[in-house]
Amino acid sequence: MDSLNASDRLRTIVDFLLHFPAREQLVVFLSSGVCPFGEVVGVCTGYLDNDGNINFEFSHGFNDLSHQKLKVHISADDPTAETLRSMKTKVMNLHTVFKQYPKVIAPAGIADYGTGVGFPTTSRRIYIFAFVDEIERFENMSEYFECLRSILTFWETLQESRSIKEVSKPKLLEAALTQRQERILELINNGKTNAMIAVHLGYSESLIRQETIIIYRKLGVDGRRELKRSVAS
Secondary structure, eight states, rough: OOOOHHHHHHHHHHHHHHHOOOOOHHHHHHHHHOTTTTTTOOEEEEEETTSEEEEEEEEESOSSOOOGGGGETTTTTSSSHHHHTTTTTTEEEEEGGHHHOOOOOOOOTGGOEEEEEEEESSSSSEEEEEESSOOGGGGTOOOHHHHHHHHHHHHHHHHHHHHHHHHHHHHHHSSSSOOOHHHHHHHHHHTTTHHHHHHHHOOHHHHHHHHHHHHHHTTOOHHHHHHHHHHHO
16 A cells, blocks of 8 residues: 555646546556555446447456446446436445346456446546445545546546547538437427436436537537528428
């Protein structure tokens, strides 16, 4: 166990991000550098695809890495899906995960860990941490995890912004709307706001906002006004 305190750890994470690492490198770094008590941590990150599946992309630090290939649907009765749906930080006792979520597909070896922490950084990206220490030890660590979330959110927002800019408009125009995007478009045409659509479909407003941006680009319009004009014509 090393002697870095929580604020020092956050500073080292910020310093590391300033070197523009790949996401896989970030996951490896967090595994050894994120735990407030200096323990090695199981870390993984997942991404919500257009079919509603959260795909776990990169993992490091777990005793068993077979869960790398797992995916879970956003609508599932699962802590990962619930965390991304609610867009809130979730801290849970991993020893009782099966009691809280009877249908959960728990990663192999997860029983070796005492506490799980998960939070979304964007409407599609989620980070999950598995700590050996018991949940009671993290009772006063909410500020630490919210600061960590803010740091990673800022970095992920920059990454997401870059990726969207790299997608050419002609390529988006050729892409068909997903089933969820078609439903959102239907509600937009019915005069629903993003907030109303989020409540109606059970997603976060930020997710709906991002989907509307993609819908407009796929349809070749600049916003709701131009969309209304195109529908009227």
